[in-house]
Amino acid sequence: MLKLSKQYIHLIKPALLSLFFWLSLTLNAQNFIIHKVEKGQTLRDIAKIYQVAPSDIIRVNSELSAGIKLTTGQKLLIPNKLVNVQKKDTIVLGEKAIDYKYHTVGENETLFSLSKQYHSKIEDIVKLNQVEGFDIKLGQILIIPIFADKNAPKQIDTLKYTYYTVQPKQGKWRVAYNHGITIDELERLNPEIQGETLKIGQKLVVPKFITDKEPVRDNVHFYYHDVQPKETLYSLSKQYQVSIETIKSANPDILADGLKYGQTIKIPKQTAGNQVENTDDFDKKIDELTKNIHKNDNINNEYTYSKPLKINLLDSMRLDKDYRLAILLPFKLKNIDSEDENYCQDLIGNKILNYYSGIKFAIDSLKQLGLKVHYDVFDTQASPYVTGKILEVTDLSDYDFVIGPVKKDNVEKVARFLEYDNTPIVVHNYRGKNKYRNLIVTTSKAGDMKNHVLHYIKENIAGKTLNIIYEPRKKVLVDTLAAQLGVSLVKIAGKKTRKGYSIYADDIKKAIDKTKQNYVILLSDDDSFTFTVLSTLNAINYNHNITLFTLDDKKLYENAGNDRMNIFLSNLNYHFPSKMQRIIDSGFAGSYKARYKTLPDFVTVNGFDTTFDLLVRAANADNLFEGLQKIGRTEQTSKVYLYRHSPDSGFENQGSIILKINPNLELQKVE
Numbered sequence: 001m002l003k004l005s006k007q008y009i010h011l012i013k014p015a016l017l018s019l020f021f022w023l024s025l026t027l028n029a030q031n032f033i034i035h036k037v038e039k040g041q042t043l044r045d046i047a048k049i050y051q052v053a054p055s056d057i058i059r060v061n062s063e064l065s066a067g068i069k070l071t072t073g074q075k076l077l078i079p080n081k082l083v084n085v086q087k088k089d090t091i092v093l094g095e096k097a098i099d100y101k102y103h104t105v106g107e108n109e110t111l112f113s114l115s116k117q118y119h120s121k122i123e124d125i126v127k128l129n130q131v132e133g134f135d136i137k138l139g140q141i142l143i144i145p146i147f148a149d150k151n152a153p154k155q156i157d158t159l160k161y162t163y164y165t166v167q168p169k170q171g172k173w174r175v176a177y178n179h180g181i182t183i184d185e186l187e188r189l190n191p192e193i194q195g196e197t198l199k200i201g202q203k204l205v206v207p208k209f210i211t212d213k214e215p216v217r218d219n220v221h222f223y224y225h226d227v228q229p230k231e232t233l234y235s236l237s238k239q240y241q242v243s244i245e246t247i248k249s250a251n252p253d254i255l256a257d258g259l260k261y262g263q264t265i266k267i268p269k270q271t272a273g274n275q276v277e278n279t280d281d282f283d284k285k286i287d288e289l290t291k292n293i294h295k296n297d298n299i300n301n302e303y304t305y306s307k308p309l310k311i312n313l314l315d316s317m318r319l320d321k322d323y324r325l326a327i328l329l330p331f332k333l334k335n336i337d338s339e340d341e342n343y344c345q346d347l348i349g350n351k352i353l354n355y356y357s358g359i360k361f362a363i364d365s366l367k368q369l370g371l372k373v374h375y376d377v378f379d380t381q382a383s384p385y386v387t388g389k390i391l392e393v394t395d396l397s398d399y400d401f402v403i404g405p406v407k408k409d410n411v412e413k414v415a416r417f418l419e420y421d422n423t424p425i426v427v428h429n430y431r432g433k434n435k436y437r438n439l440i441v442t443t444s445k446a447g448d449m450k451n452h453v454l455h456y457i458k459e460n461i462a463g464k465t466l467n468i469i470y471e472p473r474k475k476v477l478v479d480t481l482a483a484q485l486g487v488s489l490v491k492i493a494g495k496k497t498r499k500g501y502s503i504y505a506d507d508i509k510k511a512i513d514k515t516k517q518n519y520v521i522l523l524s525d526d527d528s529f530t531f532t533v534l535s536t537l538n539a540i541n542y543n544h545n546i547t548l549f550t551l552d553d554k555k556l557y558e559n560a561g562n563d564r565m566n567i568f569l570s571n572l573n574y575h576f577p578s579k580m581q582r583i584i585d586s587g588f589a590g591s592y593k594a595r596y597k598t599l600p601d602f603v604t605v606n607g608f609d610t611t612f613d614l615l616v617r618a619a620n621a622d623n624l625f626e627g628l629q630k631i632g633r634t635e636q637t638s639k640v641y642l643y644r645h646s647p648d649s650g651f652e653n654q655g656s657i658i659l660k661i662n663p664n665l666e667l668q669k670v671e
Contacts, residue, residue: 037074044389046070050078059102060141101194105140117188118144146191161189162208166198167260168421171398173324178260179206197395222250223267227259232622234630240267259622313631317371317619325363325375326396328404328414329356330382351603352406355428358600358607359403361592366615373615380405387413397421401440401614401624408432415439424624426614428606439650440628442610442641448654449577450551456575456658456671457519457549458485465513467492469533470523471501477523494529501529505536512537517545520572534568541571548572553579566665575660575670580606582659582667585637602638609636625651 035046043064047054058064060077070076079102103114111122111134126134129142136142166175175198176186187194189205198204223240236259237244250266259265329352356377363373378394380387387410396402396414401424405411408431415425415436426440457466466489470478475493482489492511494503501524512518520537524530537546548569553576584605592600592608600608613636617627628651633642640655658670 033078035076035078037070037072037076039072041070043070046076046078052079056102059104101144101146103142103144105136105138105142107138109136111136114142114144119147119191120145146194160208161205163203164206166200166202166204168200170200171198171395173395173398175204175206181207218266221269223269225265225267227263227265231259232626233259234622234626236265236267242268313616313620313634314369317369317616319370319372319619321619322372322374323615323618324399325373326394326399326402327356327359327375327377328380328387328390328402328410329377330406330410331356331379354601354603355607357596358604358609359611361595361604362608362611362615364595366612366619371615371619380407380410382407382410384409384413391417397423399423400618401426403611411439412436422625426610428610435646435649437648437650440614440624440643441650441652442614444579444653444656446552449553449579449656452656453549453551453575453577453658454481454485457521458487461485461487461519464517464519465490467511467518467520468523469503469508469520470494471526471529472496473501474523481521494524499528501526503529503532505532505539508533508536509540512540512544512546514544517547519547519549521549521551523551531565534565534572538568538571546572548574550574550576553577566661570661570663570665573660575658577656578659579639579656580609581638581657581669583638588637605638609639610641612636613639613641 033050035050037046043054043057047057056079057076060079064076101118103118105114111125111131114120114125115122122134124145125131125142128145131142164175164179172183172186172193176183179186181189186204186206193202193204225236225240233244233247236247240247246268247265250268331350331352363375367373376394376399378390380390382405384407387405390396391414396418402414402418403426405414406428411425411427411430412432412434415438416434418425419436419438422438424438424440425436426442428441429443430439430441466485466487468478468481468489469492471494473496478491482491490511490513492503492508494501512520522530522533524533534548537548540546580602582602584600584602588605588608589599592598592604613634614624614627617631617634618624619627621627621630628643629645633640633655635641640657641653642655643651644654645651659667660670662668
């Protein structure tokens, strides 16, 4: 007899199971339809045609899984809904079923075990499936009636089970995970929630923990605190003036997955050894960092910046917790023809795929450091309809945070849907006018970059002369800047002409101070005006000390076809703000190329830096929102993050970088 090595069994098992299902088709032919997959069809497309759920198709085709790409010509078993409906309508059961479910008979399963599993009567399963002789076979697909368990409170084994009240922002995954069971087991214990979303206050049957027993209280050494909504270990450590680690050590069992509303936890009373000042060095550093970050610079009340305190957040991550991410991006993969000769080029040029590869690389990098991260990917296809369907069939509140979508309408749809559960939604940019308290925008705005430059100038202007060269239409902005900076400055105005704007070179030469170092801010959107200013400043720079600034990222340095312009900027020590460092870190590029056999672009770096930063923040706090507030300015491979919080509009990144062009025509980071 041929024997197969164990290492090959897992390779042929799916094929054997699939073959078994096809062979069993002859026994249940009236219950199924054979569908041949057409080009471009997805699981959802096919499910819609036959008016069944995608999960029903997956259940009877073992080679499938959620999100798998179908191949043209592939044959699938489709549950025949019409036949099943006819059975339900014509067969009289003991009582009215609230739902029906397909079940594939496994090893050692009997009608008795199935009746216990689904709280159904054996005779009802027999009637519904016309089982002869009460005999069921391995692999046979049965229709199981699901009944409301009216007597559940009287029938549960109180030694093994108890009732749990669903808390805010909890879905099936979270409840099941907290009680050490799977979602399927949770649904078996509570058949009424099958296909339904959990509701706050809903009572569920769950396994009983030993910790459910009321402990004897030690009021001499501990306070007993009932956890309130939005309370965190960090806030409790400050309230009781003890360290987070001290609280955790006093509650090792019930704090395995963080605080839960309604929990009663022990707070050790202060001793010389557990005070937060002495034992929680990390939180102390965070406090110092927060104080430094949030000093008002008096330039703009909404902008805060200071040089970061160096703390290695990777050393203090929580590695005992699982983190779940949902990624909603418009891949639109069905629009890419795999048979087209430009297929590979289409994939390489797909910015969304590049952004996603950065996300995945960040997750994989943190996994190597011991962080437990799980994620699910959803293709919104840039469609509000598809996005709405994802929200209908997936409980996104089960995730720690959601990355995406991209389009404004889809962003608003998801943010609005998840706002009640207070689930964070992370987007690169958002230009809408609506406000959502759970929205996190990761790219900095032009106003924040401008204020960063103004802050830098104000901090370094001592002993120098400040000049502003501007077009007449910028006069209001110049007056505003003068008031914000609060320092004396020299205004050098151009004039309006029939063709645009111009400025006399002599007006610039007369104004620039020969005895001091000059900071010059250029405010112009006119190419001719800009060139006149740059050429004039360059001409007098040999006997003047000039540093040129712009307040936005005009990308003057990217004029690859004008070497003369680039040399001007280099000679003038040109400084400008940027959302990210314009040089990809060589170490990151090397690691990425080793993994994906191609070099990353700036879109990839953005996906990596953003995801890496968010996960590290979440892993250094009880949740992402706290991590955004608790941790100040952070630097990743190319981007800087410093989040501003508004109670009604969520979080916005205001971090930016100041770059300059050095004498070697290279970009160099200033701060």
